[in-house]
Amino acid sequence: AQRVTQPEKLLSVFKGAPVELKCNYSYSGSPELFWYVQYSRQRLQLLLRHISRESIKGFTADLNKGETSFHLKKPFAQEEDSAMYYCALSGQGGKLIFGQGTELSVKP
Amino acid sequence: DVKVTQSSRYLVKRTGEKVFLECVQDMDHENMFWYRQDPGLGLRLIYFSYDVKMKEKGDIPEGYSVSREKKERFSLILESASTNQTSMYLCASSSTGENEKLFFGSGTQLSVL
Numbered sequence: 001a002q003r004v005t006q007p008e009k010l011l012s013v014f015k016g017a018p019v020e021l022k023c024n025y026s027y028s029g030s031p032e033l034f035w036y037v038q039y040s041r042q043r044l045q046l047l048l049r050h051i052s053r054e055s056i057k058g059f060t061a062d063l064n065k066g067e068t069s070f071h072l073k074k075p076f077a078q079e080e081d082s083a084m085y086y087c088a089l090s091g092q093g094g095k096l097i098f099g100q101g102t103e104l105s106v107k108p
Numbered sequence: 109d110v111k112v113t114q115s116s117r118y119l120v121k122r123t124g125e126k127v128f129l130e131c132v133q134d135m136d137h138e139n140m141f142w143y144r145q146d147p148g149l150g151l152r153l154i155y156f157s158y159d160v161k162m163k164e165k166g167d168i169p170e171g172y173s174v175s176r177e178k179k180e181r182f183s184l185i186l187e188s189a190s191t192n193q194t195s196m197y198l199c200a201s202s203s204t205g206e207n208e209k210l211f212f213g214s215g216t217q218l219s220v221l
Contacts, residue, residue, distance in 0.1 A: 009148060034208055043112075044151075044198065044212040086150060094207035095166070098143075098151035 002027050002091040004099035012105045013077050021072040021102045023061075023087030032090040033070040035061055036098070039083045047072075047085070057081070077106045111135070114199050114213040121220050127186040129216050131199030137211070138204045140182035142166075142174065145196040145215070154197075157182055158204075189220045 003026040013019055025031055035047040048056045050063040050070060061072045070087060087099040115130040133140065139158050143151040143166075153166030155174040163174050171193060175183045182201075186193055196217050200210040 004150075006150075032208060036210075043214050044200075044210075046209050049208065088208075090208045093164075094139075095153060095156065096141075096208055096210060097153075100148055100150040 002089060002097050004087050004089045004097055006085075006087055006099035006102045008102045009100070010103045010105065012107065014107050015079055016076050019072075019074045019077045019081070019104065019106075021085050021087075021104060023070045023072065023099060025068050025070060025087075025089050027068075027089055027091070029092075031063070031065075033061070033063055034088040034090070034096070035059070035070075035072050036086040036088055037083050038086070044086070077104075079106045079108060082106045112199055112201055112211050112213040114197075114216050116216050117214065119216055119218045121186075121189050121218065123190060123220060125186075125189050125220075127189050127218065127220075129184040129186075129197055129199075129218070131182045131184070131213055132180050133182075133199075133201040133211070134180065135201060135203070135211065136179070137201035138179070139202045139207060140176065141200045141202075141210065142172075142182065142184045143198045143200065144168070145198055151198065154184065189218075191220050194218060194220045 005024045033050045037047040038044040059074045088096045091097045112133045141156040142154040157176045173185045199213040
């Protein structure tokens with residue numbers, strides 16, 4: 001079965017603290033994973049994809065096939081990082097399968 | 109600037125009504141998708157289309173149908189709206205070369221009373 005699990009509904013941190021949003025997946029093939037973000041009153045948009053190995057807005061995510069995880073990390077959270085974050089898996093047929101989402105709240 | 113436009117931001121309908129949600133994209137994308145977004149459940153795929161007049165069921169197609177008569181337009185139809193279809197509906201599109209890079213509309217919050 002293809003599945004994406006984000007175990008935390010809400011993650012609250014203080015400004016300047018490290019952030020890790022957890023994502024675990026279940027997929028029998030070679031996975032392609034993504035993080036999408038939705039800021040308040042804005043559209044859902046692609047943040048980063050594992051295949052690019054990029055850092056966007058200070059966020060990075062490493063694919064760990066042994067632990068079937070793709071956690072999103074940032075060393076120092078900013079207030080503008082407050083948003084809803086979705087982990088997604090490219091499944092069979094190219095469909096994107098999304099996780100339940102984690103709301104990140106960064107307090108001043 | 110790329111654009112996916114959903115015709116209504118808010119809709120209120122009564123149980124049993126037929127509801128049309130419209131989505132138009134101006135990027136000449138081949139692929140279009142309809143998701144519903146519910147707190148705690150994330151985004152769930154209802155229907156998608158990889159070409160004009162083509163449609164495929166997603167994970168939760170029951171109670172919905174779609175229409176894609178033109179490349180730029182993808183409509184979601186609720187044949188007989190029910191209260192459990194109250195939700196935020198998101199339309200998205202992508203190009204064939206970059207299937208996973210979805211461009212989303214701003215969403216339609218549908219309330220079925």
